[in-house]
Amino acid sequence: MAYLVSHPDEVKIVSKRFGQSAANLDRYLELDGYNAVQKALAMEPDAIIDEVKNSGLRGRGGAGFSAGMKWSFVPKQSAKPKYVLCNGDESEPGTCKDRLIFEHDPHSVIEGVIIAGLAVGSRTGYIYIRGEYRYLSVIMQKAIRDAYSRGFLGKNIFGSGRDFDIYWHGGAGAYEVGEESALMESLEGKRGIPRIRPPFPAVVGLWGGPTVINNAETLASVPHIILGGADWYAKLGPPKNGGTRLFCLSGNVEKPGVYELPMGYNLKKMIYDVGGGIPNGRSLKAVVPGGSSTPCLTADEIDISMDFDSVAKAGSMLGSGGVVVLDDAQCIVKFALRTMQFYQHESCGWCIPCREGTDWLKKTLVRLHSGGGLKKDIDNMQYLSENMLGRTFCPLGDAAAMPTIAFVKKFRKEFEDHLEGRPCPYEKQGVVEQLPVLAH
Amino acid sequence: MKFSDQFEARFAEMLPHYPTKRSALVPTLLYAQDEVGFLSDEVIAELAQRLELTELEVRNVISYYSMLTTRPRGKYNVQVCTNISCLVRGGEDILHHCQKKLGIGNKGTTADGMFTLEEVECIGACSWAPAAQVNYDYHENLTAEKMEEILEKYKSI
Numbered sequence: 001m002a003y004l005v006s007h008p009d010e011v012k013i014v015s016k017r018f019g020q021s022a023a024n025l026d027r028y029l030e031l032d033g034y035n036a037v038q039k040a041l042a043m044e045p046d047a048i049i050d051e052v053k054n055s056g057l058r059g060r061g062g063a064g065f066s067a068g069m070k071w072s073f074v075p076k077q078s079a080k081p082k083y084v085l086c087n088g089d090e091s092e093p094g095t096c097k098d099r100l101i102f103e104h105d106p107h108s109v110i111e112g113v114i115i116a117g118l119a120v121g122s123r124t125g126y127i128y129i130r131g132e133y134r135y136l137s138v139i140m141q142k143a144i145r146d147a148y149s150r151g152f153l154g155k156n157i158f159g160s161g162r163d164f165d166i167y168w169h170g171g172a173g174a175y176e177v178g179e180e181s182a183l184m185e186s187l188e189g190k191r192g193i194p195r196i197r198p199p200f201p202a203v204v205g206l207w208g209g210p211t212v213i214n215n216a217e218t219l220a221s222v223p224h225i226i227l228g229g230a231d232w233y234a235k236l237g238p239p240k241n242g243g244t245r246l247f248c249l250s251g252n253v254e255k256p257g258v259y260e261l262p263m264g265y266n267l268k269k270m271i272y273d274v275g276g277g278i279p280n281g282r283s284l285k286a287v288v289p290g291g292s293s294t295p296c297l298t299a300d301e302i303d304i305s306m307d308f309d310s311v312a313k314a315g316s317m318l319g320s321g322g323v324v325v326l327d328d329a330q331c332i333v334k335f336a337l338r339t340m341q342f343y344q345h346e347s348c349g350w351c352i353p354c355r356e357g358t359d360w361l362k363k364t365l366v367r368l369h370s371g372g373g374l375k376k377d378i379d380n381m382q383y384l385s386e387n388m389l390g391r392t393f394c395p396l397g398d399a400a401a402m403p404t405i406a407f408v409k410k411f412r413k414e415f416e417d418h419l420e421g422r423p424c425p426y427e428k429q430g431v432v433e434q435l436p437v438l439a440h
Numbered sequence: 441m442k443f444s445d446q447f448e449a450r451f452a453e454m455l456p457h458y459p460t461k462r463s464a465l466v467p468t469l470l471y472a473q474d475e476v477g478f479l480s481d482e483v484i485a486e487l488a489q490r491l492e493l494t495e496l497e498v499r500n501v502i503s504y505y506s507m508l509t510t511r512p513r514g515k516y517n518v519q520v521c522t523n524i525s526c527l528v529r530g531g532e533d534i535l536h537h538c539q540k541k542l543g544i545g546n547k548g549t550t551a552d553g554m555f556t557l558e559e560v561e562c563i564g565a566c567s568w569a570p571a572a573q574v575n576y577d578y579h580e581n582l583t584a585e586k587m588e589e590i591l592e593k594y595k596s597i
């Protein structure tokens with residue numbers, strides 16, 4: 001079970017029912033549960049879409065695309081069934097927020113899926129949960145069963161004359177499946193190979209039908225927007241960045257944890273006030289601000305507002321909300337290597353720049369870290385990474401290249417310090433133990 | 441081949457959830473693996489037949505997902521995360537400690553068939569790092585001592 005933390009600066013919306021046994025349906029109903037769906041049932045579909053658009057809710061999975069806009073792309077008429085797909089494949093290193101939502105407030109996800117369905121004219125939703133989250137699948141399956149037993153799902157929901165079904169679906173270990181088109185492939189019982197776009201899922205998705213795909217946190221935010229109103233939600237954050245975010249603070253901080261803070265919260269404050277600063281008298285070296293795929297920020301770059309646009313302006317991405325803090329005892333080369341080992345392992349091999357690029361970069365980083373690197377390796381890494389950008393079906397290639405470019409650019413000296421057979425200055429006793437290479 | 445009643449109930453419940461039979465494949469494979477311990481030739485043949493797929497199509501899917509395995513594993517699969525959040529909080533030390541304690545390397549199984557050790561990618565326990573999963577159970581905020589106690593506990597049950 002995951003642990004809960006608290007800080008006075010938090011604005012608890014998505015997390016307001018955490019720790020209150022809201023997985024229990026009766027308890028959920030006492031805490032405003034299923035009021036949003038009933039309100040949405042009385043609204044026109046376009047009014048729901050406008051409300052979500054105006055709230056400034058942007059995709060919490062990482063891309064930050066306007067949720068309402070995404071819904072508006074679904075055609076009104078469709079010969080094939082339309083679907084809503086909740087992405088709970090949470091696998092971006094540094095991210096552990098959806099886990100808390102599924103554990104503490106599973107019905108809020110169900111509500112979000114139903115409301116999305118009402119908005120786009122779908123009557124079927126799927127909640128995809130990664131295979132490792134077995135205990136959460138059990139919680140979600142029970143929540144779905146309970147909702148059916150009260151008539152909140154199935155035929156004639158809430159006596160409205162409308163039908164809506166939600167089904168659980170489970171993964172079996174694959175980062176790439178978190179990408180929307182690979183997620184659909186996986187749900188269709190295939191390898192999680194990305195699809196080329198266009199057509200986008202909103203037009204041709206699951207089994208060829210129009211499909212809305214949203215992250216679990218995005219969908220869990222929707223009922224609060226329907227109840228509280230778009231204006232209220234939008235004003236919680238800076239312009240075009242409505243609401244709050246579950247920030248997963250991890251790494252070298254005194255008080256790691258998942259904190260719900262308003263969009264635009266200052267990163268420096270997040271690390272030093274909310275997270276309690278760097279332990280053991282160490283100082284800050286770098287921060288990965290939004291999961292492993294986002295370019296790192298140095299200690300001088302952290303006085304920024306944590307919203308999609310400000311972090312993009314600072315040359316990185318708000319991503320999935322995974323804030324990983326590194327103290328000055330961490331070796332950037334090792335960190336870059338572990339990041340690349342991950343992407344090399346997770347690359348599906350469909351697109352050559354990603355398949356070959358991640359493998360080549362990993363081998364180069366292994367060599368560099370063990371002291372066998374050549375000076376030209378450093379420039380080569382930069383060149384290789386830049387040539388992966390934008391040349392793959394899905395963003396996994398970019399996700400591997402972007403952080404690597406930043407590590408090399410911002411910490412070049414550290415890479416140079418590993419050259420010419422020098423032992424890694426950060427390894428204990430100067431002994432470099434090579435990372436065990438994972439079998440594919 | 442025969443699966444448990446629980447498996448059959450789950451399978452029967454899941455199939456009508458999708459417009460194609462094949463869609464039930466990934467979760468069904470994991471449930472079958474939980475029961476048998478690994479995806480044996482027999483399991484693959486059975487599921488291929490039930491979902492109207494070729495065995496090759498089923499194997500093709502199995503090889504993509506890192507939790508699925510066609511080789512037997514120990515009773516307890518010890519999965520230690522060493523990805524970035526765990527790395528900076530000593531995840532590798534936990535892995536090395538397990539290697540020493542169990543006397544096996546990555547993806548190795550102890551001679552008594554009790555434990556398999558695996559270095560895994562992010563398991564979504566970043567804020568409670570370093571972390572490991574034993575089968576599906578999460579163990580978080582680990583230290584070498586805590587990990588040792590955990591292994592002892594599993595050994596005794």
